[in-house]
Amino acid sequence: MPPPPYFHHSPCQVLALKPDTGEYVWHFQQVPGEDWDYTATQHMILADLTIDGRPRKVIMQAPKNGFFYVLDRATGEFISGTAYAKVTWAEGLDPKTGRPIVKPEALYSTTGKPQLIYPGPGGAHNWHPMSYNPRTGYVYIPSLEAAFGYVAHDPKTFQKRPGVFWSFGIDPVGAAMPEDEATRKAIRAGSKGRLIAWDPVQKKAAWNVEYPVAWNGGLLSTEGGLLFQGTGQGRFVAYDAKDGKKLWDFHAQTGIIAAPVTYEVDGEQYVTVLAGWGGAIPLVVGELALDAAKGGTNRILTFKLGAKGELPPMRTVVRKLAPPQATAAKEVVDKGRAHYQQYCAACHGDTAAAGGIVPDLRYSATLGDAGAWKAITLEGAMLKNGMVTFEKYLKPDEVEQIRAYVIQRAHDEKKRLETATK
Ligand code: HEC
Secondary structure (H helix, E strand, O other): OOOOOOOOOOOOEEEEEOOOOOOEEEEEEOOOOOOOOOOOOOOOEEEEEEEOOEEEEEEEEOOOOOEEEEEEOOOOOEEEEEEOOOOOOEEEEOOOOOOEEEOHHHOHHHHOOOEEEOOOOOOOOOOOOOEEEOOOOEEEEEEEEOOEEEOEOOOOOOOOOOOOOOOOOEOOOOOOOOOOHHHHHHHHHOOEEEEEEEEOOOOEEEEEEEEOOOOOOOEEEOOOOEEEEEOOOOEEEEEEOOOOOEEEEEEOOOOEOOOOEEEEEOOEEEEEEEEEOOOHHHHHOHHHHOOOOOOOOOEEEEEOOOOOOOOOOOOOOOOOOOOOOOOOOHHHHHHHHHHHHHHHHHHHOHHHOOOOOOOOHHHOHHHHOHHHHHHHHHOOOOHHHOOOOOOOOOOHHHHHHHHHHHHHHHHHHHHHHHHOOO
């Protein structure tokens, strides 16, 4: 049975063209008919490696799908492909062709059955730059480990609305994080970040460092054998590139997702990083960023040996969780949930838990003020701050249903804070 007609699959290919003319040279398809938002758009690194005693000019990539690819860059020939992260959608790759051996149950859009799959749409590696160090021979991958519950949208109720809302063919309510706190806790615990030192010749990790937050910074490795990375928890760390030993650690007061750079001025070497929290994962799957360093000051930080600078004291923001009483009936809250997931989750976070970029609505003072809520969502009262208006898509009673839902979620959060730490 083919997947429903609204499904759009990413071509998921590496394509070689002649830069002067655009002439096609070769292509290598990683995932034919992919179903999970796996793309081959992660950056690529060129290297000269000795593989099976033969010098090879290769192109290397750690795309979202969780397999590390080594291809011959002149011909596109598949040399190797090995899982560098937790992968549950495929058994592995065919060693000759590099084609994935897809598990039949992973094809949720064809079977119609929901599936929890690693990696999720964020991939096992996203846009954060990886780094190859010819001295150690390792490729350093800022990897993430987060599953996603893929649920195909029922073709009978699916509406394609290109350019306005996400029309992925994924059911926005069915695929949401469950609201039961025990399940959420398990999902949070199963979501991690990992710095991987990958050996592309031995096809295995030489060492790795685990982080509690999945979303961390890109990498810089140096001729001198150092490896720098910022973390979602707001540390800027230098490792020994050979064995992963931590050598130095700086508290940046905010989560870091960018990659550092190094340069020399008048004979002195500097390392600079843009420290700041943001990006797709915290925006959408807010709660997986629960332990991230959020709300800090974004800064450009520069370091050199022997420098004595210090950051000003950290700014702390105290947020008050004081929702009005939850008085709405269950069916109102349920309707509000459906609208919230369709219209609000992409910015304010899945199931009303924000990841530290736009306001967390559970904490909003407007929760207790139907007039202000309506002015913001339907009349553009905060348009200048980037809060879009929904007058074309939602009616006043529907935004009231959303408010009832967020009030319910604020009470759930209050209970969680009273009983648990994570
Ligand atoms: C495209 C992104 C985006 C979407 C989608 C979105 N918002 Fe917002 N929203 C924002 C931004 C940005 C702000 C305010 C930023 C600021 O002032 O710092 C905001 C602010 C708000 C505030 C004020 C919060 C406060 O206490 O300051 C409310 C209420 C709100 N949004 C409700 C909603 C509702 C309800 C939906 C869904 C119907 C929604 N938003 C969808 C981006 C979005």
